[in-house]
Amino acid sequence: MFHTKGTVKTAHAAKYLQQLCKHFAHKVEVSYSMTEADVAFPMGPCKMRATDDELQFHASALKAEGIERIKGIIINHLDRFAWRETISYDWQDFNDAD
Template sequence: MFTTRGSVKTDNAAKYLVQLCKHFAHKVTVDLGETSGDVAFPMGPCTITATDDALIFDGHSEKAEGIEKMKGVIIVHLDKFAWREAPLDYRWEDGQA
């Protein structure tokens, strides 16, 4: 199992959590809570958590390519929603479980 933990600093984390989850819910199953959302991407599950100053992404995939696709989907969509804050500084730590 391949993993990734990503983060991006933003004061609008709660807002972007809702936007991302509602958008992804048009195509995949999403379980949105108050401070986090579980997204069932085709390449693997990802939990998105909003803190006071950041969004945190915890993703898993059976393939390394799945992790790269997941990160790409997240970045493309968050960059669109957060265009006023561009450029966002994404930090990713990939690993294996």
């Protein structure tokens, strides 16, 4: 199993989490609250968490390509939603063999 943990520093983490979830819910199963979410991407699940200054992601997939696809989807959408600020992503990829 392959995994990634990602973080984005932003004062608008809860707002972006909700925007992402509302958008993703048009295509995949999503459950979320103001600060936590579970998204069932076809390639694997992704948990999201919003703190006061950070948006966190933890995703899993059977293949490394699935992790790259999940990261791409998140980056593509979050960049559009957060166009008023410069977003910097910090990703840490690992697998069960590590």
